[in-house]
Every structure is written in C-alpha cells, then in structure tokens.
Amino acid sequence: MILVHTPNPKEVSAYLELFRAALPERHFTSLEQAELADVRHLVAWGLPDGLLARLPRLESLFALGAGVDKLLSRPDLPPGLPVYRLLDGGMAAQMTEYIRYGVLGYQRNMDIYRRQQAAGQWRMLAPRLPADVSVGILGLGEIGAAAARALVHDGYRVSGWSRSPKHLHHVHSLHGESGLDKLLETSDVVACVLPSTPQTRGLLNGEKLSLMRPGAMLINAGRGDLLDQDALLALLGNGHIRCAQLDVFAEEPLPASHPLWRHPAVAVTPHIAAITLRQQAVEQIAAGLRRLAEGGEAEGRVERAQGY
Numbered sequence: 001m002i003l004v005h006t007p008n009p010k011e012v013s014a015y016l017e018l019f020r021a022a023l024p025e026r027h028f029t030s031l032e033q034a035e036l037a038d039v040r041h042l043v044a045w046g047l048p049d050g051l052l053a054r055l056p057r058l059e060s061l062f063a064l065g066a067g068v069d070k071l072l073s074r075p076d077l078p079p080g081l082p083v084y085r086l087l088d089g090g091m092a093a094q095m096t097e098y099i100r101y102g103v104l105g106y107q108r109n110m111d112i113y114r115r116q117q118a119a120g121q122w123r124m125l126a127p128r129l130p131a132d133v134s135v136g137i138l139g140l141g142e143i144g145a146a147a148a149r150a151l152v153h154d155g156y157r158v159s160g161w162s163r164s165p166k167h168l169h170h171v172h173s174l175h176g177e178s179g180l181d182k183l184l185e186t187s188d189v190v191a192c193v194l195p196s197t198p199q200t201r202g203l204l205n206g207e208k209l210s211l212m213r214p215g216a217m218l219i220n221a222g223r224g225d226l227l228d229q230d231a232l233l234a235l236l237g238n239g240h241i242r243c244a245q246l247d248v249f250a251e252e253p254l255p256a257s258h259p260l261w262r263h264p265a266v267a268v269t270p271h272i273a274a275i276t277l278r279q280q281a282v283e284q285i286a287a288g289l290r291r292l293a294e295g296g297e298a299e300g301r302v303e304r305a306q307g308y
C-alpha cells in the first residue's frame, strides 16, 4: 500500500488520480482510507506529527518537493529510512524563469527605473549588454544547471558554485570556500538555489555578502536560512548591494512588519519561484516506485548526512 499525503485534501485527491493512472496495478491511498500497518511507501509533503511512528512497515519516503530540510530535521524520521526528493518536478524550468527575470531586470536597470519613477525622475542610463553582466549561480544541481545553461544561451557570462566540481559547457565552475569567495567577488548578479543543509545554513552572512561587487544584485530562491537578512538590509542601506529579489525567508510568511517588505530595492515573492508540478512529480515518483519493485534504486535518493 502506498500512502499519499499533503495537508490539502483536494491536492491529495488530484495526486491519487494521477498515481492510479500511472501505476494502475499498485494500491494508492489517502490517510483517511489507509491501513497504516500495510503502508510500505509514503509520498508526502508536510507530515502530521506522529504519523511516521504509526507506519511499522514503511520502506521508503518520497518527498513532493526538492528541498527536504524540514523533513530531515524531524526527530521522528527513522534513521535508516530511504528518503527521495524531486530532482525536477517541473521546478527547474520555473526556477530558470525566476532567475532570468531577475537578471534581465538588472541588466536593463529596471530596479533603478522603478525608483526613478517613484521620484518622478526622467533619466536615461547607459545600456548594458548581456555580455557585460556576469551571473554567479550558487548550487549547480538539476535546477542550478538548468538556469546556468539558459543564461549562457542568453549571452551572459556565467559561473557556478557547487560542493563538488561540476563541468558545464561555457559555465565557469567553482567549488570550495575560495571558489565561493571568487564567485561573490566577480558576479554582478548572485543567484542562490542552494538547499538548506548543515553546510549551507547561514552561508550568505555579512562577511560573504560584503565580498559581493559594489552595485551587484542578490537573488535568493533556495532557502531563507541561507541568508543573513539583517546583513543584507545593511548592505542595501549603504548602497553596496544595489537590489535583491527574494522568494524565501528565515520566517515564512515574511512577518508583515519586516523591513524587507517595504524596501525600495527589494522585490519580495511568497515562495513561488518554483512550485511542484503534479504530473512531473508523479512521473518521477512512479518511475522510482517501479524501480524499487524491481529491486533497483529510485532516482533522487537523499544523502542524509549531506542534506539533499
């Protein structure tokens, strides 16, 4: 029996329909209908407390998202349980659009024109070509690599940073502590799509953000806890960082009184840079369930110690 659970019952129904169509020979069920003692696989996003302890025969857990930080930090997650995450789930294309939108806006000075508009100021700025703008992507997994390829295609100078060295055509790939500093020092736009792991939490602290080029832009579409928001506000305040486009925050929803909401150089979006697309998610997970049934391994297995 395969249990599908999210906090939204309508969404569960939609997923059940897609899973049953993809794997008609398997038994998919909702929490209301499930015989918990028979559940072998769990497909979920947002688990109710205490549920895992009631699934004695659970063999695997498939997350309906790409970032599994919340799941891995649960004290009730059985230590040996294989956890799988979505590698794409339709998110790489959306994340690419989100980053492209930010980079294009920066290149065409739209943030500055918005501020000029607010001041009723008619002032033309010198044009800048894509080749004059360097973009550094933090995180070169499925999502970061897709964004990097798109930006190369658009004509930007692209570098990327990842834990282990990566080789991507026309992307200057950096890794390690010194690689991170180099990326921050040389990028006009820094776009972060890193997961939240013990290694990345707090990575973009005041010291690192100060390494960014004067007049640079920061995009964060990874996780909120990677970034020191106060340090960012200080660097926006003194003009060192020109603007920011933020989709994720230390606390979500971003509290109504938070200064980021009203900062003229900050664009805030409510964690929508990439939303799991059901059909794509079901395709990856159904393929994974099929492979596990054949005695193989499913895609997207999370290395617990690494956090993704």
Ligand code: GLV
Residues within 6 Å of the ligand: 064, 065, 066, 067, 068, 274, 276
């Ligand atoms: C969304 O933020 C995800 O990790 O899927």
